Amino acid sequence: MTTIEEYRALVQATETVDYAARSTIRRSNKAVTGMYKLVRSVAHNGQDAITQLAQLLDDPSAAKWLAHQLVECAELPKTIEDKCFAVTQPPAKPEA
Numbered sequence: 001m002t003t004i005e006e007y008r009a010l011v012q013a014t015e016t017v018d019y020a021a022r023s024t025i026r027r028s029n030k031a032v033t034g035m036y037k038l039v040r041s042v043a044h045n046g047q048d049a050i051t052q053l054a055q056l057l058d059d060p061s062a063a064k065w066l067a068h069q070l071v072e073c074a075e076l077p078k079t080i081e082d083k084c085f086a087v088t089q090p091p092a093k094p095e096a
Contacts, residue, residue, distance in 0.1 A: 003042060003053055010035045011062045036069055043074035054080045063087045 001009070013031035018024045042049045054070065056062040057080075067084035070076055076084065 003038065003049075004056060007035060007038055007053065007056060007066070008059070008062060010038070011065055014065070015061065032065075035065055036073065039066070039069040039073045043070075047077060050074055050076065050080065054083070057083050057087055 010031040014028045016024065017028040039053070042053045050070070053066070056066050064087060067087040070080065071084050
């Protein structure tokens with residue numbers, strides 16, 4: 001399994017959480033911990049690895065998780081950092 005596939009699988013585990021069921025909460029929390037470990041590992045492997053994982057910033061289900069985790073855990077090139085902040089910004093409200 002590639003790093004991208006692994007990250008997507010972890011994101012998918014967070015999407016199926018049922019807050020009434022403790023087992024799904026634990027599974028989701030474990031997946032988030034796994035995402036952080038993966039991002040830290042990628043960050044340790046250098047800019048090329050970060051750039052490869054950053055492709056997931058275009059994946060709507062993974063983007064918000066990854067944007068926060070990259071900013072927290074990695075030294076980012078300016079272009080990727082800007083994209084992370086763009087992903088986490090709320091959409092602009094249209095002027096009335």
